[in-house]
Amino acid sequence: MRTIRPAFLSFLFVFACSALVAGCKKGPAVFADHMFVNFDPETTDGLLKKGWSGWERTPEGDTFVWSLSRVAEVSIMAPTKNDKTVRMRVWPFRYPGCPNQQITFYLNGVRLKTMDVGTEKPTVLTFETPEAAWIVGENSLKFEFAYAESPKERIPGFEDQRTLSMAFDWIEAFPMKKAKS
16 A cells, blocks of 8 residues: 655645635636625615615515616726726606606716616616726716606606606626627
């Protein structure tokens, strides 16, 4: 029977520990630049800057927040500067005869895009942002809406007097995938 030498066991231990540490470094690095804002009281406190209601829940239990005016702003922390894809789950306040809600996005004062949202059901909006608009650290993502209206004034039988423009469930930003050449 062959015996395993202590030197080999030491090498094997060091190799296994190195692989484990390298694996740990690789895992979080993949997600290090993925920012996610869930509109709930546990994780969003302090990120909602202006134009927001309190936290609410859908019948399914998802938390969300209404934008209460034609302008709202949220902070997003970015560990790096690069081109990013931004996605968000939203639904506009709709009333009989209303136009499509429009939302214009600004990142740190840079106008990015305007989109139409014509459904009252939750939808995911996706758009790209240039590296030049981002800063390392706290970033301001501002939304401008075409309208903010009161359900009480627009829908018979509703008592909600707030002005509502759009509900937000979550926002995420992550590095854009580079095109393969």
